[in-house]
Amino acid sequence: MKIAVCVKYVPDATGDRHFEEDKTVDRVGVDGLLSELDEYAVEQALQLKEKAENPEDVVVTALCVGPEAAVDAVRKALQMGADQGVHVVDDAIAGSDAIATSLVLAKAIERGADGAPYDLVMCGMASTDGSMSVVPAMLAERLSLPQLTLASKVETQGAQVRIQRDGDTATEVVGGTMPMVISVTDQSGEARYPSFKGIMAAKKKPLETLSLSDLGVDAGDVGLSVAWTEVAETTARPPREAGEIVKDEEGSGAKALADFLAAKKFI
Amino acid sequence: MSEILVLVDHAEGAVKKPTYEMLTLAARLGEPAAVFIGPKDKGSEVAEAVKRYGAGTVYVVDDEALKGYLVAPKAEALQQVMEKSSPGAVLIASSAEGKEIAGRLAIKTGSGLITDAVDVESDHDTAVTTQSVFAGNYTVKAKVTRGTPIITVKPNSAAPQEADGAGTVEEVSVTVSDAAKGAQIVASQPRKATGRPELTEAAIVVSGGRGTGGSFEPVEELADALGAAVGASRAAVDSGWKPHSYQIGQTGKTVSPQLYIAAGISGAIQHRAGMQTSKTIVAVNKDEEAPIFELVDFGVVGDLHTVLPAVTEEVKQRKA
Numbered sequence: 001m002k003i004a005v006c007v008k009y010v011p012d013a014t015g016d017r018h019f020e021e022d023k024t025v026d027r028v029g030v031d032g033l034l035s036e037l038d039e040y041a042v043e044q045a046l047q048l049k050e051k052a053e054n055p056e057d058v059v060v061t062a063l064c065v066g067p068e069a070a071v072d073a074v075r076k077a078l079q080m081g082a083d084q085g086v087h088v089v090d091d092a093i094a095g096s097d098a099i100a101t102s103l104v105l106a107k108a109i110e111r112g113a114d115g116a117p118y119d120l121v122m123c124g125m126a127s128t129d130g131s132m133s134v135v136p137a138m139l140a141e142r143l144s145l146p147q148l149t150l151a152s153k154v155e156t157q158g159a160q161v162r163i164q165r166d167g168d169t170a171t172e173v174v175g176g177t178m179p180m181v182i183s184v185t186d187q188s189g190e191a192r193y194p195s196f197k198g199i200m201a202a203k204k205k206p207l208e209t210l211s212l213s214d215l216g217v218d219a220g221d222v223g224l225s226v227a228w229t230e231v232a233e234t235t236a237r238p239p240r241e242a243g244e245i246v247k248d249e250e251g252s253g254a255k256a257l258a259d260f261l262a263a264k265k266f267i
Numbered sequence: 268m269s270e271i272l273v274l275v276d277h278a279e280g281a282v283k284k285p286t287y288e289m290l291t292l293a294a295r296l297g298e299p300a301a302v303f304i305g306p307k308d309k310g311s312e313v314a315e316a317v318k319r320y321g322a323g324t325v326y327v328v329d330d331e332a333l334k335g336y337l338v339a340p341k342a343e344a345l346q347q348v349m350e351k352s353s354p355g356a357v358l359i360a361s362s363a364e365g366k367e368i369a370g371r372l373a374i375k376t377g378s379g380l381i382t383d384a385v386d387v388e389s390d391h392d393t394a395v396t397t398q399s400v401f402a403g404n405y406t407v408k409a410k411v412t413r414g415t416p417i418i419t420v421k422p423n424s425a426a427p428q429e430a431d432g433a434g435t436v437e438e439v440s441v442t443v444s445d446a447a448k449g450a451q452i453v454a455s456q457p458r459k460a461t462g463r464p465e466l467t468e469a470a471i472v473v474s475g476g477r478g479t480g481g482s483f484e485p486v487e488e489l490a491d492a493l494g495a496a497v498g499a500s501r502a503a504v505d506s507g508w509k510p511h512s513y514q515i516g517q518t519g520k521t522v523s524p525q526l527y528i529a530a531g532i533s534g535a536i537q538h539r540a541g542m543q544t545s546k547t548i549v550a551v552n553k554d555e556e557a558p559i560f561e562l563v564d565f566g567v568v569g570d571l572h573t574v575l576p577a578v579t580e581e582v583k584q585r586k587a
Contacts, residue, residue: 013402013517013536013537013540014536017401017404018401018405019405037518097379097380098370098380099373099374099379099380102374125518126518128517129401130400131383131400131517132366132370132380132382132383133363133366133367133382134366134367134369134370134373134380134382135370136367137338137366137367137368137370137371138370138371138373138374140339140371141339141342141370141371141374141375142374144446145449146339146449146450147337147338147339147367147449147450148337148450149337149338149367150363152511162453165337166510166511166512167363167364168362168363168458168512169278169457169458170455170456170457170458171455171456171458172337172452172454172455172456173452173453173454173455174337174450174451174452174453175450175451175453176449176450176451177449180449180450185511185518186501186518187511227379227412228373228377228378228379228380228411228412228413228414229379229380229381229409229410229411229412230409230410230411230412231407231408231409232395232408232409232410233407233408234405234406234407234408235405235406235407236404236405237399237403237404237405237406237543240548240561240562240564243548243560243562243563243564243565243566244564244565244566245555245560245563245565245566245567245568246565246566246567246568247555247567247568247569248567248568248569248570248573248574251573251577253551253567253568253569253574253577254567254573254574254575254577254578254580254581255577255581256565256567257549257551257565257567257574257578257581258578258581258582258585260549260564260565261493261526261549261578261582262585264526264547266471266493266525266526266547267493267582267585267586
C-alpha cells in the first residue's frame with residue numbers, strides 16, 4: 001500500500017506572524033515548522049503502516065509544496081517515521097492560493113510512489129496559517145477520488161475504509177473504498193515525537209526535490225500573479241485596551257463582575 | 268442585476284439564522300436567491316421563511332439521491348443550480364461541510380474562493396470580503412478575481428434584515444455522478460439537543476477550561492442564567508469533560524459573541540484564535556499571570572468554583 005501524507009510548512013503560530021509587502025504570508029523571514037495539524041495525519045499514516053499485516057509493504061511518502069526552508073516539514077515527517085519525502089519547490093509557486101496549491105499537490109500525487117499509484121492521500125484538518133480547511137476537498141475533486149474528511153477515527157480492512165466524523169449536528173460513520181483522500185482532526189490521537197533513532201534514520205531516507213516542470217505544471221498556472229483571489233489590504237488589529245482586573249476577596253469579585261455585566265446591559 | 272445564491276443552512280428544513288444573515292449580505296451584491304438542498308416537501312416552508320429576508324427565487328433540490336453521501340453530491344447539485352442562475356456570487360455558511368462544498372465548487376467552476384468571511388460589501392459591483400486571520404491579530408480585505416466569487420460566511424457576520432422577496436419556488440432536478448458517491452454515510456448519531464443557543468450563533472458564550480477540574484456545573488449554570496451557550500477549551504475537551512463540538516479555538520469553533528466569559532482558561536494562542544474577536548471579554552482565573560487577562564475588558568482573579576455561582580445568584584436576582 002502506498003500512502004501520501006501532505007504536509008505544510010507554516011510560520012510558528014506562537015511567534016510574530018505577519019504579511020509581506022505583496023500581502024502574502026511571510027514564510028521566509030519567520031520561524032517555520034511542520035503544521036501541527038499535519039502531524040496528526042503523519043501519525044495516522046504511520047499507525048496504518050504499523051497495523052498492516054506486512055508493515056514493510058506499506059510506504060509512507062511525505063509530500064510538501066513550499067519554499068526551500070519547507071524541507072524542514074518533510075524532514076520532521078521522516079523523523080517521525082515516514083519512509084520517504086517529496087518536496088516540490090519552485091520560485092513560481094510563491095504566493096499561490098489554495099486552488100493552485102491543490103493543483104501542484106494533485107500533480108505530485110498523480111506521479112505515485114515507486115511506479116505505483118497512491119492508495120491513500122492523507123491530510124491534516126487545516127493548516128495553522130491560512131486555516132481554510134479546503135485543500136483535502138479540492139484534492140478529492142481534482143483527483144476524482146472519494147473524500148473521507150475530518151476523521152477523528154480511521155479504520156481499514158483491506159481496501160475498505162471507515163472513518164468517524166464528528167459534525168456539529170451528528171456524529172457520522174463514513175465508508176469508502178481506496179483510493180481516496182482522508183483528512184484527520186486533532187482528535188484522532190496524539191502525534192508521536194521523533195525518537196533519537198528516528199532522527200538519525202531520517203538522514204538516510206530518500207528525499208526527492210521536484211520543480212514544476214518535473215510535474216508538468218505550467219508556471220503560469222500558479223503563484224501570486226494568477227491567484228483567483230486578491231488581497232486588497234491587511235491591517236493589524238489594534239491591541240485591546242487594558243481592562244479592569246479585580247482580585248476576589250470574600251465575594252467581592254462576583255459582585256464587581258455582576259456590576260460590570262449590568263453596566264454593559266448584559267443583565 | 269444578477270442573482271446572488273445563498274445555500275440555505277438548515278436542519279431537516281428548519282432554516283438556521285446564518286441563512287438570513289447571508290441573504291442580508293447577498294442583498295448588498297445583487298438579487299438574493301436561496302438554494303435549498305433538502306426534503307422536497309419542505310420546499311414551500313423554506314421559501315416562506317427565506318422570502319421574509321429578501322429571497323427572490325428559491326431553488327429547491329430534493330436531497331433524496333444526495334443525502335447518503337458526504338459533500339461531493341451537494342457540490343455537484345450547486346454547480347448545476349449555478350448553470351441555471353449564472354449568479355454574481357455564491358454564499359455558503361462557513362461550517363466544516365460548507366467549506367468543503369465551497370472548495371469543490373471552486374475547482375469545478377474555475378472560481379476563486381474566500382473562506383470565513385466576517386463581512387461582505389460591494390465595491391463597484393465587486394464583492395469585497397473581510398476576514399480575521401492569524402488568531403484574530405490581522406484583518407484582511409480580499410476579493411475574487413476569477414470566475415464566480417464563492418464565499419463562505421461565518422455566523423454573526425450581519426444583523427439579519429427583513430425584506431420582501433418573491434420567494435418563487437423553482438424545483439431543480441440534478442444529476443449526481445457515480446464518482447461523487449464514493450464516500451457513503453453508513454451511520455449517523457444525532458447530537459442531543461442541549462436547549463441552549465448554538466455556540467457560533469450565541470450572543471453570549473460562557474466557557475470553561477482546565478481550571479474547572481472537570482466540573483462544568485458553575486459554567487453551565489451561569490450560562491443558563493445569562494441565556495448563553497457553553498464552550499470549552501481544548502484542555503477541557505482533551506480531558507474528556509466535554510465533546511469536541513464544544514471546543515473553542517484554532518481546531519474548534521471560532522466565536523465572536525457580544526460577551527465572552529472564560530472561566531479557568533489560561534488563554535493560549537490556540538484558544539485566542541477562537542474568541543479574540545469577541546466584543547466584550549471577561550475572565551475568571553485563579554492565576555493572575557494567565558495570558559487571558561491581557562485580552563479582557565474585565566477580569567476577576569479568583570476561584571471560579573466560588574466566583575461563578577455567586578455571579579449566577581447576582582444575575583438571577585437582578586433579572587428577577
